[in-house]
Amino acid sequence: MDARESSGSASAQKATRDIYLPPERRKISGGDTTHISAKEFSIYYGEFEAVKRVSADILSKYVTAIIGPSGCGKSTFLRSINRMNDLIPSCHTTGALLFDGQDIYGKFTDEVLLRKKVGMVFQKPNPFPKSIFDNIAYGPRLHGVNDKKKLMEIVERSLKKAAIWDEVCDRLDKNALGLSGGQQQRICVARTLAVEPEVLLLDEPTSALDPKATAKIEDLIQELRGSYTIMIVTHNMQQASRVSDSTMFFYEGVLVEHASTAQLFTNPKDPMTEDYITGRFS
Amino acid sequence: MNIGTRKILDRSFTAVGIGSIIVMAIALMIVVLPIITNGIGAVFFTGTVEHRKMLFSEFKRGDSEGLSSEVASSERYRSKVYDMLTGFETELETMAPEKKVEYKAKYAQVRAALQALLGPLPGDSAPMLTRFKYGQTRWEKSEEKLHDLLYESKWDNSNPDVMSKEYFVSRAIGFQGTSLVKLFPYVKDNLEKMLLPEFTVYWGFITDSSVDSHFFGGIWPEIQGTFFLAVGAMLFAFPLGVVAAVYFTEYARPGFLNSMLRSANSTLAGVPSIVFGMFGLAFFINTLKVSESKSVIAGALTLAIMILPTIIRAAEEAILAVPKTYREASLSLGSTKWNTIATVILPAALPGILTGGVISLGRAAGETAPIIFTAAVSVGSAIGLADVFSSPTPALSWNIYNLASEHEAASQIRHVQYGMVLALVSIVLMLNLSAIVLRARISKKLKG
Numbered sequence: 161m162d163a164r165e166s167s168g169s170a171s172a173q174k175a176t177r178d179i180y181l182p183p184e185r186r187k188i189s190g191g192d193t194t195h196i197s198a199k200e201f202s203i204y205y206g207e208f209e210a211v212k213r214v215s216a217d218i219l220s221k222y223v224t225a226i227i228g229p230s231g232c233g234k235s236t237f238l239r240s241i242n243r244m245n246d247l248i249p250s251c252h253t254t255g256a257l258l259f260d261g262q263d264i265y266g267k268f269t270d271e272v273l274l275r276k277k278v279g280m281v282f283q284k285p286n287p288f289p290k291s292i293f294d295n296i297a298y299g300p301r302l303h304g305v306n307d308k309k310k311l312m313e314i315v316e317r318s319l320k321k322a323a324i325w326d327e328v329c330d331r332l333d334k335n336a337l338g339l340s341g342g343q344q345q346r347i348c349v350a351r352t353l354a355v356e357p358e359v360l361l362l363d364e365p366t367s368a369l370d371p372k373a374t375a376k377i378e379d380l381i382q383e384l385r386g387s388y389t390i391m392i393v394t395h396n397m398q399q400a401s402r403v404s405d406s407t408m409f410f411y412e413g414v415l416v417e418h419a420s421t422a423q424l425f426t427n428p429k430d431p432m433t434e435d436y437i438t439g440r441f442s
Numbered sequence: 443m444n445i446g447t448r449k450i451l452d453r454s455f456t457a458v459g460i461g462s463i464i465v466m467a468i469a470l471m472i473v474v475l476p477i478i479t480n481g482i483g484a485v486f487f488t489g490t491v492e493h494r495k496m497l498f499s500e501f502k503r504g505d506s507e508g509l510s511s512e513v514a515s516s517e518r519y520r521s522k523v524y525d526m527l528t529g530f531e532t533e534l535e536t537m538a539p540e541k542k543v544e545y546k547a548k549y550a551q552v553r554a555a556l557q558a559l560l561g562p563l564p565g566d567s568a569p570m571l572t573r574f575k576y577g578q579t580r581w582e583k584s585e586e587k588l589h590d591l592l593y594e595s596k597w598d599n600s601n602p603d604v605m606s607k608e609y610f611v612s613r614a615i616g617f618q619g620t621s622l623v624k625l626f627p628y629v630k631d632n633l634e635k636m637l638l639p640e641f642t643v644y645w646g647f648i649t650d651s652s653v654d655s656h657f658f659g660g661i662w663p664e665i666q667g668t669f670f671l672a673v674g675a676m677l678f679a680f681p682l683g684v685v686a687a688v689y690f691t692e693y694a695r696p697g698f699l700n701s702m703l704r705s706a707n708s709t710l711a712g713v714p715s716i717v718f719g720m721f722g723l724a725f726f727i728n729t730l731k732v733s734e735s736k737s738v739i740a741g742a743l744t745l746a747i748m749i750l751p752t753i754i755r756a757a758e759e760a761i762l763a764v765p766k767t768y769r770e771a772s773l774s775l776g777s778t779k780w781n782t783i784a785t786v787i788l789p790a791a792l793p794g795i796l797t798g799g800v801i802s803l804g805r806a807a808g809e810t811a812p813i814i815f816t817a818a819v820s821v822g823s824a825i826g827l828a829d830v831f832s833s834p835t836p837a838l839s840w841n842i843y844n845l846a847s848e849h850e851a852a853s854q855i856r857h858v859q860y861g862m863v864l865a866l867v868s869i870v871l872m873l874n875l876s877a878i879v880l881r882a883r884i885s886k887k888l889k890g
């Protein structure tokens with residue numbers, strides 16, 4: 161599949177955008193191209209189809225939330241975008257998942273390069289058992305930055321972006337595992353930002369955090385909105401409606417509804433979505 | 443379960459736990475205390491003038507003036523002994539033939555006992571073996587030798603129903619009526635003046651080579667040999683083992699071949715060490731011909747093969763214990779698999795890998811069987827680093843066995859054997875201690 165076909169014509173794109181975004185949120189420049197696009201995309205664990213023939217377009221620089229009951233395939237879908245599922249030997253896919261028009265599961269796709277562009281923050285904060293500085297500098301070093309001054313610049317910029325610079329600037333050489341859970345999670349965000357990705361995948365980034373730390377991460381997502389394409393998996397409906405522009409609702413591997421967050425939460429088209437967001441099942 | 447029963451259960455578990463620890467500690471004490479007390483005797487002991495003579499002529503150590511004045515003062519007392527001997531020899535000539543034969547045999551025994559105490563007597567030809575060039579160098583041994591001089595050992599087997607018993611007869615009685623009878627009380631009273639015992643600290647035990655197969659001197663060649671063998675084995679086995687563990691945990695596809703390899707590895711870990719010794723001889727020396735005959739390199743390779751399974755297993759477990767989240771984090775940042783292993787997995791697994799390594803190092807240092815046919819000799823000098831490819835070496839483990847069982851005068855040099863045991867135990871202990879410290883430091887760095 162080539163790039164033109166995947167991103168569709170300009171008018172089709174505009175249509176997608178109009179569906180997904182409420183007018184008051186439609187103010188991001190450059191936020192009108194399809195960044196990630198799934199076409200009849202299925203993910204299997206062996207014989208088991210965990211994500212079923214999903215088709216969806218995800219717009220550049222907006223925040224997309226993924227909700228759905230436990231085990232419905234949210235993480236599986238999210239992890240397929242940066243090919244973290246490669247770690248599971250039984251996992252394979254059919255259909256197409258395109259990133260900038262390139263098939264992520266194409267034969268010639270370099271998954272290492274892809275992951276550089278598609279960063280991920282995990283449910284449980286997972287800083288390396290290294291100093292804060294080394295944690296943030298890990299990615300840049302990997303990609304060839306070795307100059308101490310330049311690294312310092314990147315570290316400072318990333319920590320500031322992740323809104324944790326003030327809390328750690330005087331102890332960059334201390335082990336990151338000595339920080340609180342909320343701080344660790346923001347370190348992980350900063351670590352991902354230091355690689356300068358285009359996409360940020362967040363898999364329940366606040367489920368291990370207290371409300372205060374959660375609020376900080378949510379603020380952070382608002383900060384980053386407009387600079388990165390962000391996808392966030394969450395079980396917290398309020399969180400989804402607070403931080404996202406569009407929302408995808410999954411149920412048993414099927415993408416039931418994908419619409420602008422405002423619409424999905426106020427006026428869901430599918431009765432199943434309504435049941436879920438009103439808490440009739442979970 | 444009610445609270446009373448629960449408490450009793452808890453208490454009894456505590457009691458049993460403490461009890462078993464105490465039993466173990468006592469057992470350890472029983473093993474270790476004699477090693478320490480006897481082993482220390484190899485360095486700290488009461489040495490005689492003979493020891494100082496030996497040091498001076500064999501190792502060129504000590505001050506010659508002090509020594510000659512000491513020798514002069516001891517000779518003053520010894521010359522009386524020599525005079526008594528010549529006196530008796532003249533007396534012997536004048537005796538009736540049967541008496542002469544009887545006394546001659548007894549006299550030879552006295553002379554031998556005196557030689558053991560004081561070294562060569564006037565009129566003796568120069569001895570070939572160094573051990574006969576000197577009298578007793580250690581005071582506690584001279585007291586034993588004095589007993590040999592004063593008493594003749596006899597065996598009482600008059601009663602066939604019980605084991606024969608040793609008993610002692612004073613030699614002086616046998617010489618009643620001759621001039622030699624004065625010799626026994628004289629030696630007894632003046633032994634100290636003839637041997638000049640003095641508290642001695644002989645650090646050379648650690649740094650000297652041995653003289654006359656461990657009769658005198660130290661155990662440096664053994665210490666060095668042990669070090670070469672153990673470190674050599676590590677140099678081969680550690681990198682190989684870690685690489686193999688990385689392969690097993692990160693690259694190998696699960697399947698028949700993989701499970702075969704793993705069970706082969708586990709089996710190898712349980713093979714008796716003597717089998718490795720035979721294998722080393724057959725493979726490294728006879729087939730690969732890494733050296734003409736026994737050599738340090740052949741021994742180190744054999745030990746390496748022996749400890750490899752342990753290292754692989756420890757490294758595998760350490761790698762598997764690294765949280766999956768580290769791997770995910772690294773890969774999600776655009777790291778390659780190899781880079782993730784090198785910069786995240788291995789550093790995080792390092793404490794566990796090191797622990798396995800040091801346990802193996804201790805084992806390599808202590809094993810005897812694998813080096814019997816491949817590297818060890820009973821006596822030898824310290825070899826240079828360049829000789830490891832061609833020369834065999836003495837080593838502590840082998841020489842402890844050798845001194846305990848095969849040495850022709852094992853009972854004479856127990857202190858050397860104990861000294862070696864202590865040295866080996868200390869080396870292994872030091873290795874383990876440094877590993878614990880290293881491990882603690884790395885873990886602390888990892889934990890923050």
Ligand SMILES: Nc1ncnc2c1ncn2[C@@H]1O[C@H](COP(=O)(O)OP(=O)(O)OP(=O)(O)O)[C@@H](O)[C@H]1O
Pocket residue numbers: 205208210228229230231232233234235236237248
């Ligand atoms: N490694 C795996 N092997 C086999 N099946 C898996 C694997 N991981 C997940 N699954 C299955 O795939 C389905 C989707 O799992 P996934 O983790 O994506 O759910 P989720 O929506 O993220 O759930 P949660 O909200 O609990 O995180 C589940 O039925 C799960 O059992």
Ligand SMILES: [Mg+2]
Pocket residue numbers: 234235236363
């Ligand atoms: Mg999940």
